[in-house]
Each structure stands twice: as structure tokens, then as C-alpha cells.
Amino acid sequence: MIPLLQVEGLSKFYGHHLGCADVNFTLWPGEVMGIVGESGSGKSTLLNCLAGHMAPDTGRVMFDTRDLGPRDTLAMSEPERRWLARTDWAFVHQNPRDGLRMNVSAGGNVGDRLMAVGARHYGDIRAQASDWLGRVEIDAGRIDERPRAFSGGMQQRLQIARNLVTGPRLVFMDEPTGGLDVSVQARLLDLLRGLVQRLGLSAVIVTHDLAVVRLLADRLMVMKDGHVVEEGLTDQVLDDPQHAYTQLLVSSVLQV
Amino acid sequence: MTEYNFAYLDEATKRMLRRAILKAVAIPGYQVPFSSREMPMPYGWGTGGVQVTAACLVPEDTLKVIDQGADDTTNAVSIRKFFARVAHVATTEATAEASVIQTRHRIPERPLTDGQILVFQVPIPEPLRFLEPRETETRTMHALEDYGLMQVRLYEDIARHGEIARAYAYPVRVEGRYIMDPSPIPKFDNPKLDNSPALQLFGAGRESRIYALPPHTRVESLDFEDYPFTASKAAGQRCAICGAEDSYLDEVITDDAGGRMFVCSDTDYCATRVAAQAEDAA
Numbered sequence: 099m100i101p102l103l104q105v106e107g108l109s110k111f112y113g114h115h116l117g118c119a120d121v122n123f124t125l126w127p128g129e130v131m132g133i134v135g136e137s138g139s140g141k142s143t144l145l146n147c148l149a150g151h152m153a154p155d156t157g158r159v160m161f162d163t164r165d166l167g168p169r170d171t172l173a174m175s176e177p178e179r180r181w182l183a184r185t186d187w188a189f190v191h192q193n194p195r196d197g198l199r200m201n202v203s204a205g206g207n208v209g210d211r212l213m214a215v216g217a218r219h220y221g222d223i224r225a226q227a228s229d230w231l232g233r234v235e236i237d238a239g240r241i242d243e244r245p246r247a248f249s250g251g252m253q254q255r256l257q258i259a260r261n262l263v264t265g266p267r268l269v270f271m272d273e274p275t276g277g278l279d280v281s282v283q284a285r286l287l288d289l290l291r292g293l294v295q296r297l298g299l300s301a302v303i304v305t306h307d308l309a310v311v312r313l314l315a316d317r318l319m320v321m322k323d324g325h326v327v328e329e330g331l332t333d334q335v336l337d338d339p340q341h342a343y344t345q346l347l348v349s350s351v352l353q354v
Numbered sequence: 355m356t357e358y359n360f361a362y363l364d365e366a367t368k369r370m371l372r373r374a375i376l377k378a379v380a381i382p383g384y385q386v387p388f389s390s391r392e393m394p395m396p397y398g399w400g401t402g403g404v405q406v407t408a409a410c411l412v413p414e415d416t417l418k419v420i421d422q423g424a425d426d427t428t429n430a431v432s433i434r435k436f437f438a439r440v441a442h443v444a445t446t447e448a449t450a451e452a453s454v455i456q457t458r459h460r461i462p463e464r465p466l467t468d469g470q471i472l473v474f475q476v477p478i479p480e481p482l483r484f485l486e487p488r489e490t491e492t493r494t495m496h497a498l499e500d501y502g503l504m505q506v507r508l509y510e511d512i513a514r515h516g517e518i519a520r521a522y523a524y525p526v527r528v529e530g531r532y533i534m535d536p537s538p539i540p541k542f543d544n545p546k547l548d549n550s551p552a553l554q555l556f557g558a559g560r561e562s563r564i565y566a567l568p569p570h571t572r573v574e575s576l577d578f579e580d581y582p583f584t585a586s587k588a589a590g591q592r593c594a595i596c597g598a599e600d601s602y603l604d605e606v607i608t609d610d611a612g613g614r615m616f617v618c619s620d621t622d623y624c625a626t627r628v629a630a631q632a633e634d635a636a
């Protein structure tokens with residue numbers, strides 16, 4: 099089997115300041131990788147480098163493209179990368195305002211990616227938007243409302259619908275449940291788990307929250323000070339942490 | 355009395371403008387930056403169009419200037435007088451006799467012909483501006499043909515109004531490549547842009563952009579398969595003066611009692627039809 103994503107020796111500096119260093123991992127099709135670590139440990143830096151939002155200083159990010167097989171996304175031209183970003187990739191931001199068009203209706207938000215890849219039949223676009231609103235538990239009757247009229251949880255679900263409508267093969271998520279009330283988080287997590295299982299999504303999920311990784315991630319990377327300090331199957335890492343920092347992380351969560 | 359250089363601008367400036375125009379003609383629909391000059395009239399009075407016209411004029415030209423289709427509005431009259439004075443070119447109100455036509459908000463009804471140049475005054479050249487205010491981003495969108503956002507805007511129109519609710523400045527796709535703002539002409543005029551035998555030049559003074567449609571360029575109005583573009587106007591109306599049913603009509607108030615009528619916005623077209631009717635009657 100060919101890995102969907104293979105990351106080799108990826109480092110990113112902000113001037114002299116370390117963002118993340120020498121990250122290596124492989125993501126197999128259908129797998130969900132969790133990335134945990136304290137604030138400032140380099141999780142978002144890594145995710146943004148993987149998703150092409152930021153250019154790392156060293157390393158390779160090989161993605162198994164549909165047409166040409168594994169390609170280094172960092173060596174791609176900007177048009178190729180943008181095309182990937184709106185077809186095979188998806189990116190769910192922590193703050194739905196960063197991932198939604200706030201002055202465009204819910205239907206327009208979901209239809210956006212379809213139109214970006216050439217959909218030109220209004221009725222079809224609307225039908226698909228309506229279908230996806232249903233899948234993320236938003237009443238299709240609200241298709242013409244703007245995201246501003248929605249609660250934080252609904253906005254996040256709308257952002258997810260907007261990302262998944264084109265059937266991406268790899269989803270990046272940065273703290274998808276962060277900033278939401280606990281009860282809203284639980285519902286969103288449930289929904290995400292259902293979608294991941296049903297669609298067989300491959301994903302890289304960054305989070306502070308070990309409950310998120312327990313529920314969603316097959317494998318887990320623990321980051322500290324820009325370095326990956328531990329990696330393994332989620333249950334193994336959480337139940338039998340090897341690195342001192344992971345032990346601290348797990349025990350501090352148990353105390354909460 | 356001051357002696358101006360032919361067509362007011364100095365030769366170096368005209369060369370700079372012509373280079374921008376040539377580049378615009380070579381890449382239909384692409385906005386070429388140029389360094390816009392002060393003209394003896396305020397922005398909003400068509401300084402972009404005036405500069406393009408100045409760069410195109412030769413002494414043998416015959417110039418027509420229209421504003422909203424009319425030759426006799428203040429703006430049209432002052433630009434026509436300006437060029438009569440600084441270039442000593444012949445002027446006309448007859449579309450058929452003009453070699454260069456500068457226009458604001460309309461395309462003449464009478465089909466243009468080979469060799470004619472139509473110069474549009476453009477207030478805002480960037481069709482994506484209202485969707486994406488950042489210039490760096492709109493430039494990238496054009497470069498990468500990343501036009502989904504424009505389609506989203508049209509989707510929103512249909513979702514909200516049941517149709518694409520744009521009467522003016524209706525966006526077009528040029529030769530299947532660049533999306534272009536045709537300036538605030540009514541969408542009724544959009545079909546005239548397509549495959550026109552005339553050279554169409556667009557000048558935006560304040561924004562310092564020139565773009566062009568060389569003769570016989572494919573120009574398509576954006577739409578959806580199930581909501582195709584229609585250039586329609588109010589059905590069943592006809593011009594109260596010449597009886598035309600196929601021309602773009604302005605509504606005019608005729609008295610204090612709220613009397614109204616519809617007349618051709620293209621004054622030359624209307625007058626030409628009236629003259630022909632008088633001849634037929636005689």
C-alpha cells in the first residue's frame with residue numbers, strides 16, 4: 099500500500115525561533131492521526147506546513163495524488179497546490195470565521211468548493227448543499243441564512259460541511275472543537291466520529307484535548323518544544339506513555 | 355492662447371499609454387497597469403477614457419462622445435469640445451461616421467464596424483473587488499483562474515432574488531480566460547461586446563488600469579446552466595419618439611403630474627430612425 103501522506107525531516111523556523119523541527123511520520127489511507135501538545139509546542143506550525151499554508155525550511159511532504167501518485171507538495175507550483183487545497187484536501191479551522199465566508203449564505207458556503215472546481219448548475223449545487231447541511235445536522239430550511247445567524251457549534255458544523263462536500267481524501271483540522279462549550283463539543287465530536295467512520299476519512303487532527311484524540315485518532319503524536327517526543331497507537335500512548343512529558347500530559351488530564 | 359501638443363498629452367506619455375494598450379490587446383480582458391496622468395478634468399469625468407482616446411487619436415479621426423447614450427449631455431459635450439480644441443479632430447454625433455467613440459455607460463445600438471474604436475470610461479476595473487478587497491489576492495485569483503468566488507456571488511443572487519440581480523456591470527468571461535468588468539453598461543449591452551468587429555478599449559483613470567477586447571473576441575456573460583444569462587429589458591415597451599422596440603430605453607418624466615414615457619437612450623440611433631421615417635413618408 100502507498101502512504102497517503104509521508105512527511106520527512108520537516109522543520110520550520112520563525113527567524114531564529116523554532117516552530118517545529120525534524121518531524122517524520124506516515125499517514126496511511128483511512129487513518130486519523132492526532133497531534134497533541136501544550137500551547138506553543140508547534141502543532142499549528144506543523145499542520146500549516148503540511149497543508150501548504152506555510153513553507154517549511156526543510157523537509158518533504160509526499161502526498162499520493164490521484165493522477166500522478168506520490169508528489170512532493172512543497173515542490174508543486176502554486177496553482178497545483180491551490181487545486182489540491184480545493185479538491186483532495188480540506189482544512190477545518192478552530193475559529194469558524196477563518197474557514198467560512200461570513201457574508202455568504204450557508205448554501206453558498208457549502209456550494210463554494212463545488213463552484214471552485216467548475217460546478218455550474220444552480221439546482222445541483224443547491225441540492226448538494228442541502229444534503230450536506232442535513233448531514234451536519236443543520237436544518238435545510240436555514241440554507242439561505244448567513245453564518246452570523248448561527249451558534250458557534252452550528253458554524254463549526256457548517257465549516258465541516260463546506261469542507262467535505264467535494265469528497266476530500268485528506269482533512270486537516272486545527273482544534274476543531276476548541277472554543278466551544280463542553281456540551282456542544284460533545285455533539286460535534288460525535289458528528290465528526292460518525293463522518294470519519296462512514297466516509298473512511300483520512301485526517302490529521304491537532305488538539306489540546308485528549309478526549310478528542312481518544313475518540314477520533316488511530317495514532318497519536320505528542321509534541322513538545324517543536325519536537326515530536328512520542329508517537330504510537332492512540333490507546334498505547336495514552337495507556338502506557340513512555341516519555342516523561344506524555345506521562346505528565348496524561349496524568350494532568352486525569353486530574354481534571 | 356496656449357498651444358497644446360496634439361491631443362493634449364506629450365508624446366512620451368502617449369507612447370507609454372500605447373504600450374499599455376498594446377499589451378492589453380495582446381492579453382484580452384487582462385488589466386494592464388499604467389501611470390495615469392492628471393487631466394484637466396476631475397476623476398469621475400472619464401479621465402481614464404480620455405487618456406486612452408488621446409493615445410489613439412490621429413489627425414484624420416472623427417470623434418464621437420456619448421454619456422448614457424446621449425451626445426448632448428454636459429460630460430459628453432465637454433470631452434468632445436476638449437478634443438476638438440487640443441487635437442483639432444472632426445467630431446460627429448453619427449455612430450456610423452465616427453472612427454473613435456468614447457462612451458460612458460452604453461454601447462451604441464447601431465452595430466459597430468471594422469476599424470472603429472470604442473473607448474469605455476471605467477470607474478472600477480476590478481470585477482472581484484466587492485468580493486475580495488485585497489489587490490494582491492484579486493491579482494492572484496486572476497493569475498490562477500481562481501474564479502469560484504464570482505460564481506458564489508451569482509449563486510447568492512439567485513438564492514436571494516430568484517435571479518441574477520445585476521442590471522449593470524454584469525461580469526463577463528473573455529476568451530474563456532479572464533473575468534472582466536464591462537464597465538457600468540446595462541447588461542442589455544453585454545451581447546454587443548461579443549465578437550464585435552470594433553476594437554474595444556477600457557480606461558480607468560483613478561485606478562490606473564487599461565484593458566481591451568480586440569476585434570472578434572469571444573465574450574460570455576457569467577451564468578448558471580439552469581439560470582442562463584438573458585439580456586432582457588422591460589418587455590413590451592417601445593420608444594415614444596421613434597417606435598423602436600429593440601433599443602435600450604430611458605424612462606423620462608414629461609410633466610409635473612407624473613407623466614412618463616420611454617425613449618431611446620441612444621440619441622443618434624433614435625434621430626437616425628426618425629429621419630428615415632420622415633424620408634419614407636415623403
Ligand SMILES: Nc1ncnc2c1ncn2[C@@H]1O[C@H](COP(=O)(O)OP(=O)(O)OP(=O)(O)O)[C@@H](O)[C@H]1O
Pocket residue numbers: 112115116117118135136137138139140141142143144306
Ligand atoms: N507567525 C509566527 N511568528 C513567530 N513565531 C511564531 C509564529 N507562529 C508561531 N510562532 C511560535 O512558534 C512556536 C510554535 O507555535 P504554534 O502556533 O505552532 O504552536 P501550537 O502548538 O499550535 O500552540 P497552540 O496550542 O497555542 O495553538 C511558538 O513558540 C510560537 O510562539
Ligand SMILES: [Mg+2]
Pocket residue numbers: 141142143272
Ligand atoms: Mg495552534
Ligand SMILES: [Zn+2]
Pocket residue numbers: 593594595596597598617618623624625627
Ligand atoms: Zn427612439
